[in-house]
Amino acid sequence: MLPRQLASHLQRRDVDAFNNTVPVYTFTDDYEIDILHDLNVDLNVASIVAAVGVFTITLLMRLYDKKLVDRVSLRLSLSISITDFLQAIALELWAFSSDFNDTGCAGVTFLVVWLSNQYLFLSVAIAVNLQYLFLYKKPFNPALEKWYYIFAISLSLLSGAIPLAAGRFGADQAQQACWYKPSYTALSQKWEYGSYIIPNVFCIVYCLVVVLMVAAKLKQESRELDKQISCRTTSDNKEEKLDPTSIIRRKTRRAVNRVVRRIILYPIIPAVTQLGFIVSEVYLYLYKEPSFALNLWGVPTSAIPGLCNFIAFLIDPAVYNACECVKRDLIAKYAECPTPKNSDSTTLNQSATRTGFMPWFVRTFLISSKKSSDGSTFFMMSSNSHPVNKSSHMSQALKTKRQSRMHPGASEETVITIPSKAGSFSMKVFVETKVLDTSEDDQNQDEVAWADTEGRDLDMDNLNFHNDKWEDASNNAQRQMDKKEMQQAKGMMLGL
Structure with missing residues (x-):
């Protein structure tokens, strides 16, 4: 009873500026109406097919390996696709709603407003997630994900349910379509601005601001990374160039930035899809x-x-990663492997060519195209493997050679990363430490104090040991920062 009374009260307040005459808000030429109608119908059918494609691919990825879809933005993207599917169906109904009665028009308009706003609010959730994790560097909190859905769905439902309860939806005589009624009155336009246009504008502006901020940060981090690589390439310190932690750190940062570059496409979509309709609607109300x-x-x-x-x-990295995983599994299952000639020999013999469609497909399309993709492959954040480099091989020999002369306080990490030919290099750093020791704090005084009394009388092994000890003390803070950044990046990858 209350909604009817509220609707009746609002209708009595509707005073048009045309002395109770209904203006014409439609096109006079039939070909213009037909063109817009056909575009609306055909493109919504394409959107329905595309949304089904997203749902199908995500489901296949989930069935193949649930870890492939273990990312917040990917699940939000799936929710957006489901919303797009329902919205496209609602717009199809709206395109053929000229024969609907007032109640049917109200229901169709409610679906259009609700689902359009829900699609925008879910896109805002992706932008908020990017801002929280990438811009503010906050740790990933799985409990936040559910609130993205709660706020997006509840706010969009309210934006459609309140005007519906107030009787603002129905068959509009001015536009001869299902929309806010009567659309030519100031009160009805206020309802549309408050429940549809202003939320759309807010979502578009916020998403674009976040995209610009993320793009600026990506550019800044790219410059910093290039600067670090350039400094290490031109540096005489070969230990730093071969440091596995630094290599993994750079690879991790590149992987995170690669994912973020793809994810920012989602917040751009609202501006592409909604801005034109908002401009045309505002123009209609301004110029009648x-x-x-x-x-x-x-x-x-x-x-x-x-x-x-x-x-x-x-183009989401998760989809590319899923394709790479399937490709590797197919090659492992159907590719030809060399086998021993006999049980007593270690000589390998090429196996016979396997027959069938799948072996042929793998040989023709997968193995022939298999190549190194170190710069483009999505970095698996769950991987615990480390890059193999020359320093790891040299370290074992160095450790064996110098183990008897190691100081009890020296760390294992110090020993395993020193190149075997480090004589002149160590002396160079040792001389520089004498110049820099006056700027060291009290924490490092014991590491540099030996330089004034013992350094020039040490043999090469002792010189290498003391040099390792000083470098470990000076680089310890940076290594801790590298490890902390890597852990943050791994958590960020799960939350993005």
Whole structure:
């Protein structure tokens, strides 16, 4: 009873500026109406197919290995695709709603407003997640993910349910379509601005601001990384160039930045799809007539969120990573492996060619295209493997050679990373430490104190040991920062 009373009260307040005459907010030429109608129908069908594609691919990835879809933005993208699917169906109904009664029009308009806002709020959730993890460097908290869905769904439902309860949805005589009614009155336009246009504008602006901030940070981090690589390449300290921790750190940062570059495509989509319709709607209310050019921009773009999300999904690193995993598994299962000639010999013999479609497919399309992709492959954050380099091989010999002369306080990490030919290099650093020892704090005084009395009389092994000890003390803080950054990056990768 209360919604009816509220609707009746609001209708009595509707005072139009045309002395109770209904203006014409539609196009007079039939070909303009037909063009917009056909574009709306065809593109919404394409969005439905694209949304089904996202859902199908995600389901296959989940069935193959659930770890492949273990990322927040990927699950949000799936939710957006489901919303796009339902929204496209609602827009299809809206395109054929001219024969609906007032109640049917109210229901269709409610679906369009609700699902359009929900798609935008879910896109905002991806932007908020990027801001929280990447810009603010906050630790990933799995409990936050559920609130993304709670706020997006509840706010979008309210934005559609309140005008529906107030009787603002129905068959609009001015536009001859299902929308806010009567659309030519100031009160009805206030309802549309408050429940639809202003939330759309807020979401678009916020997403674009986050995208710009993320892009600026990506550029800044890229410069810092290039600077670090350049400094280490030109440095005489070969130990730092071969430091496994630094290699993993650079690889981790590149992987995170690569993922972020793909994820920022999702917050860009609302501006692409919704801006045209908002501009055309505002123009209609300001100038009291529709613009075919603006509608030719707004109607098609408002029908392609499913297509845009599908494109962003296809270039998502998670999809590429899933393809690489399937490729490796197929090669491992169907590729030919060398076998011993007999049980007593270690000589390998090429196995006979396997027959069948899958072995042929793997040989033709997978093995022939298999190549190193160190710069482009998605870095698996769950991997515990470390890059193999020359320092790891030299370290064992050095450890054996110098183990009897190691100081009890020396760390194992100090021993395993020193090149075998370090005589002149160590002397160079030793001389520099005498110049820099006056700027060391009290914590490092015991490491540099020996330089004034013992250094020049040491043999080469002792010189290497003391040099290792000083370098370990001076680089310990940086190594701890590297490890901390790597742990943060791994947590960020799960939360992105």
